Amino acid sequence: MRGSLSLGLATSVVASIASAQSAAVSLGPAATTVTTSPSAAPPYFSGEAVQLTDEVLVKVAAALKNETLSRVFAFGATNGTSAAVNGSRHSCKVLPGDAAWPAGSTWSIFDQLLGGSLIKPAPLAAYCYPDWPQYDADKCSDITTDWFDGYFQSSDPASIMLPLYEGRTCMPTGYNWTTTCTQGAYPAYVVNASTAAEVQLAVNFARNQNLRLVVKNTGHDFNGKASGKGALSIWTHNLKDKAFYPSFEADNGYSGPAVKLGTGVQAYEAYEFAKESSVTVIGGEGATVGVAGGYTFGGGHSPLSSLYGMAADQVLALEVVLPDGRFITATSKQNSDVFWMLRGGGGSTIGVVTSLTVRAYPKLPTTTVTFNYTISDAPSVNAFWASIGAYLDNFERLVDAGSYGYYYLGASSLEFGTSYAGDTDYYFRMESLVAPNMTIAETKTLLQPWYDALDALNISYTPWYNHADNLHVLHTHYRKVLTDWSSHDVWEVAFPLESVGSDVVKTASRLLPRSVFEAEELRNQTLLAHKDAIEKQGLFIAGFHITGTGLAIEPPTDNAVLPAWRDALAHVIVGSEWNFTSSWDTVYDWTLFVTEWMDVMRGIAPDSGAYMSEGDLLEPNLQEAFYGSNYPRLYELKQQYDPTGLFFALTAVGAEGWEVQTTDPLPYSWNNNGRLCPK
Numbered sequence: 001m002r003g004s005l006s007l008g009l010a011t012s013v014v015a016s017i018a019s020a021q022s023a024a025v026s027l028g029p030a031a032t033t034v035t036t037s038p039s040a041a042p043p044y045f046s047g048e049a050v051q052l053t054d055e056v057l058v059k060v061a062a063a064l065k066n067e068t069l070s071r072v073f074a075f076g077a078t079n080g081t082s083a084a085v086n087g088s089r090h091s092c093k094v095l096p097g098d099a100a101w102p103a104g105s106t107w108s109i110f111d112q113l114l115g116g117s118l119i120k121p122a123p124l125a126a127y128c129y130p131d132w133p134q135y136d137a138d139k140c141s142d143i144t145t146d147w148f149d150g151y152f153q154s155s156d157p158a159s160i161m162l163p164l165y166e167g168r169t170c171m172p173t174g175y176n177w178t179t180t181c182t183q184g185a186y187p188a189y190v191v192n193a194s195t196a197a198e199v200q201l202a203v204n205f206a207r208n209q210n211l212r213l214v215v216k217n218t219g220h221d222f223n224g225k226a227s228g229k230g231a232l233s234i235w236t237h238n239l240k241d242k243a244f245y246p247s248f249e250a251d252n253g254y255s256g257p258a259v260k261l262g263t264g265v266q267a268y269e270a271y272e273f274a275k276e277s278s279v280t281v282i283g284g285e286g287a288t289v290g291v292a293g294g295y296t297f298g299g300g301h302s303p304l305s306s307l308y309g310m311a312a313d314q315v316l317a318l319e320v321v322l323p324d325g326r327f328i329t330a331t332s333k334q335n336s337d338v339f340w341m342l343r344g345g346g347g348s349t350i351g352v353v354t355s356l357t358v359r360a361y362p363k364l365p366t367t368t369v370t371f372n373y374t375i376s377d378a379p380s381v382n383a384f385w386a387s388i389g390a391y392l393d394n395f396e397r398l399v400d401a402g403s404y405g406y407y408y409l410g411a412s413s414l415e416f417g418t419s420y421a422g423d424t425d426y427y428f429r430m431e432s433l434v435a436p437n438m439t440i441a442e443t444k445t446l447l448q449p450w451y452d453a454l455d456a457l458n459i460s461y462t463p464w465y466n467h468a469d470n471l472h473v474l475h476t477h478y479r480k481v482l483t484d485w486s487s488h489d490v491w492e493v494a495f496p497l498e499s500v501g502s503d504v505v506k507t508a509s510r511l512l513p514r515s516v517f518e519a520e521e522l523r524n525q526t527l528l529a530h531k532d533a534i535e536k537q538g539l540f541i542a543g544f545h546i547t548g549t550g551l552a553i554e555p556p557t558d559n560a561v562l563p564a565w566r567d568a569l570a571h572v573i574v575g576s577e578w579n580f581t582s583s584w585d586t587v588y589d590w591t592l593f594v595t596e597w598m599d600v601m602r603g604i605a606p607d608s609g610a611y612m613s614e615g616d617l618l619e620p621n622l623q624e625a626f627y628g629s630n631y632p633r634l635y636e637l638k639q640q641y642d643p644t645g646l647f648f649a650l651t652a653v654g655a656e657g658w659e660v661q662t663t664d665p666l667p668y669s670w671n672n673n674g675r676l677c678p679k
């Protein structure tokens with residue numbers, strides 16, 4: 001909707017505003033450029049210096065000459081005052097078509113105050129449907145080809161990586177189970193944010209108009225948390241600034257190298273930047289994940305976690321737009337409760353983060369190992385399963401040496417997923433074992449006891465080793481255009497791009513603590529659980545040997561990371577799968593099935609928990625499993641800072657007070673395709 005702009009974004013204040021009700025006149029962006037810098041945090045990025053203030057809103061009001069309309073953009077009552085809490089009443093969020101839905105002229109004024117960054121998104125696959133104005137057979141063919149590519153999905157304003165949770169309402173040709181395409185839980189409007197002011201304005205507008213608000217960064221969330229029917233979405237993808245500080249003094253006493261990242265920075269970009277700066281930053285294995293977004297807020301596990309801990313442990317400062325619309329800096333000394341909550345308590349809770357500053361580590365030489373074998377590489381089914389037991393027997397040693405392993409187990413294929421009950425083509429794949437700070441020779445020594453066990457079982461396997469002087473990246477994605485393979489960064493060889501965009505998978509997960517691996521009986525039960533899932537149930541497993549307490553770093557005690565991470569040696573994701581033509585009945589059955597089957601893992605580790613960012617929407621006692629002993633404080637802060645319930649996402653803090661009145665034949669809150677109402 002750019003084009004109605006009369007003033008550029010650089011303009012410092014709303015100026016030359018005539019009556020907004022007269023159609024011929026355009027407003028400028030409602031923003032001022034501040035010249036101050038936050039204290040104890042790096043300077044604002046240029047977009048962060050462009051802010052919405054009381055003074056700006058006074059000018060907006062003067063231009064609008066309409067008290068009612070001006071109030072639509074006003075800041076909320078200051079957080080945490082009891083008056084605000086007492087004054088708030090939760091009610092259903094409005095949907096397009098409701099009498100209370102903002103008029104077209106109001107959306108237009110909103111767009112002008114944003115400087116033209118409002119988008120009315122169509123589902124990405126609308127190109128495939130003749131009844132949509134977007135219909136275009138060539139583009140349909142392109143998006144069908146690219147559908148499972150995380151780069152492609154993350155660059156769309158509204159699309160999410162797990163369309164099951166928007167209601168699978170508009171799948172591309174070949175992956176569609178109906179002949180129709182509808183908006184589903186893709187948002188009604190998207191703010192393509194490039195300044196703090198735009199985020200503040202969107203927060204105020206959504207709160208004052210009682211709209212459902214979502215924040216989409218990349219859309220990777222396992223439960224589709226970046227979607228919502230009829231929502232206004234804040235799209236943070238283009239907040240891509242980066243800065244390196246060789247020696248940064250943080251409020252928590254840390255002194256050393258740090259990197260400041262706009263929240264839209266994805267893992268591959270953070271790694272490239274770290275490599276250029278000759279440092280290491282902590283991020284996940286998925287190249288397109290929002291490393292400065294939901295990933296870090298939910299805790300964030302990394303191939304370096306067994307050495308340096310969780311991503312949330314690395315954060316030194318945050319810039320945040322709170323639910324009342326105010327833009328603040330959060331550190332261990334300023335707004336420390338916001339700082340605590342956003343390091344492990346999850347995204348979509350008490351604000352929209354525009355950037356974070358994280359500690360950086362020296363360049364680290366690293367070895368990776370990849371190998372696989374199938375049932376045909378084993379002399380017998382028993383030998384195959386004994387080999388999996390041999391891996392579990394080595395978990396404690398492997399983690400205690402600072403290594404990380406990402407494995408797949410299933411039937412039918414070497415691919416992630418694709419298991420069906422009855423298939424017997426069992427496979428094990430060590431997608432990537434990462435041995436930071438080790439040579440290939442040291443890594444072989446570390447793995448020798450495991451190899452000895454595989455050899456004794458006559459399993460045939462061929463490990464592929466890579467070593468580089470740094471962990472970072474030029475990702476697989478660039479393989480298409482790169483011809484020079486001499487610089488073997490670990491990431492590009494060890495972490496092929498994972499496929500996204502599927503609506504045929506449902507997962508659940510469990511963290512297994514050290515005590516499980518120290519007791520032979522529990523280790524045996526863990527092996528039997530793996531075996532049962534694959535052999536009998538038609539499930540698949542994607543698991544990790546990993547811990548949240550790094551060898552080299554004491555974890556901070558003042559963040560909201562799920563405590564179960566600290567003592568974990570394994571994070572095991574179990575999934576069920578159906579196919580592109582499956583009915584809702586099938587989806588229902590398999591969705592519930594994996595939740596129920598997970599009782600086996602819950603029974604093995606009853607006092608542990610599950611990782612909220614790769615967890616089960618239907619997890620029993622979800623608050624305890626995902627947040628542990630932090631939950632009461634998280635809940636209290638959520639109520640204090642967000643008394644009107646502006647921020648909502650399935651499974652997020654406070655979500656249990658709401659329900660999504662799903663229009664699909666599923667129980668409420670099984671996806672985002674319905675009206676959001678208080679429960």
Ligand SMILES: Cc1cc2nc3c(=O)[nH]c(=O)nc-3n(C[C@H](O)[C@H](O)[C@H](O)COP(=O)(O)OP(=O)(O)OC[C@H]3O[C@@H](n4cnc5c(N)ncnc54)[C@H](O)[C@@H]3O)c2cc1C
Pocket residue numbers: 161214215216217218219220221222224225226236263283284285286288289290291292293294295296297298299300301302346347348349351352353354498499500613614649
């Ligand atoms: C292929 C793949 C690989 C993965 N690999 C890993 C891994 O190695 N380690 C790991 O720990 N996890 C991993 N994950 C899980 C990942 O951490 C979560 O999906 C996480 O939610 C992604 O955050 P995002 O910002 O990229 O995604 P989004 O879906 O856009 O956001 C996730 C949640 O955070 C909120 N959010 C995002 N940005 C902001 C912001 N700026 N302010 C406020 N709220 C915000 C969103 O509203 C949403 O609720 C992976 C997921 C996938 C699909």
Ligand SMILES: *[C@@H]1O[C@H](CO)[C@@H](O)[C@H](O)[C@H]1NC(C)=O
Pocket residue numbers: 021066067068069106
């Ligand atoms: C002021 O704005 C409100 C909300 O947009 C609108 O309903 C009302 O008609 C406006 N009043 C005048 C006098 O234009």
Ligand SMILES: *[C@@H]1O[C@H](CO)[C@@H](O)[C@H](O)[C@H]1NC(C)=O
Pocket residue numbers: 082083086
């Ligand atoms: C909040 O409301 C309750 C009940 O109406 C009242 O007892 C209490 O005094 C109010 N608190 C404040 C600070 O206004």
Ligand SMILES: *[C@@H]1O[C@H](CO)[C@@H](O)[C@H](O)[C@H]1NC(C)=O
Pocket residue numbers: 128129172173174176177178179180
């Ligand atoms: C998928 O959509 C196409 C139109 O793009 C349609 O021709 C086809 O019948 C649909 N498939 C199913 C199973 O509904």
Ligand SMILES: *[C@@H]1O[C@H](CO)[C@@H](O)[C@H](O)[C@H]1NC(C)=O
Pocket residue numbers: 119157192193194238
């Ligand atoms: C979003 O805004 C950025 C500028 O920040 C611009 O480059 C991009 O084209 C916009 N995207 C869409 C889909 O409008």
Ligand SMILES: *[C@@H]1O[C@H](CO)[C@@H](O)[C@H](O)[C@H]1NC(C)=O
Pocket residue numbers: 437552
């Ligand atoms: C890496 O190894 C070197 C030499 O063995 C050691 O001095 C250093 O502390 C290690 N670094 C980390 C982060 O473990």
Ligand SMILES: *[C@@H]1O[C@H](CO)[C@@H](O)[C@H](O)[C@H]1NC(C)=O
Pocket residue numbers: 379383456457458
């Ligand atoms: C492995 O192979 C050797 C030689 O082929 C054989 O003697 C041994 O019994 C086999 N062991 C297992 C566990 O299959």
Ligand SMILES: *[C@@H]1O[C@H](CO)[C@@H](O)[C@H](O)[C@H]1NC(C)=O
Pocket residue numbers: 371372373414461462
């Ligand atoms: C599996 O391992 C074999 C070597 O043992 C290798 O040739 C093959 O490419 C591997 N497959 C995958 C999918 O990595």
Ligand SMILES: *[C@@H]1O[C@H](CO)[C@@H](O)[C@H](O)[C@H]1NC(C)=O
Pocket residue numbers: 520521524
């Ligand atoms: C564990 O399993 C092994 C192999 O099946 C068996 O020999 C052992 O007795 C079991 N241990 C316990 C404590 O159940």
Ligand SMILES: *[C@@H]1O[C@H](CO)[C@@H](O)[C@H](O)[C@H]1NC(C)=O
Pocket residue numbers: 578579580581582586
């Ligand atoms: C999809 O799954 C259904 C059962 O849910 C099955 O009947 C059908 O054959 C499967 N289709 C394909 C293409 O595998």
Ligand SMILES: CC(=O)N[C@H]1CO[C@H](CO)[C@@H](O)[C@@H]1O
Pocket residue numbers: 078079080081322326328335
């Ligand atoms: C940013 C901000 O206004 N934070 C305040 C929120 O409310 C708490 C408690 O009332 C204050 O301590 C914070 O300073």
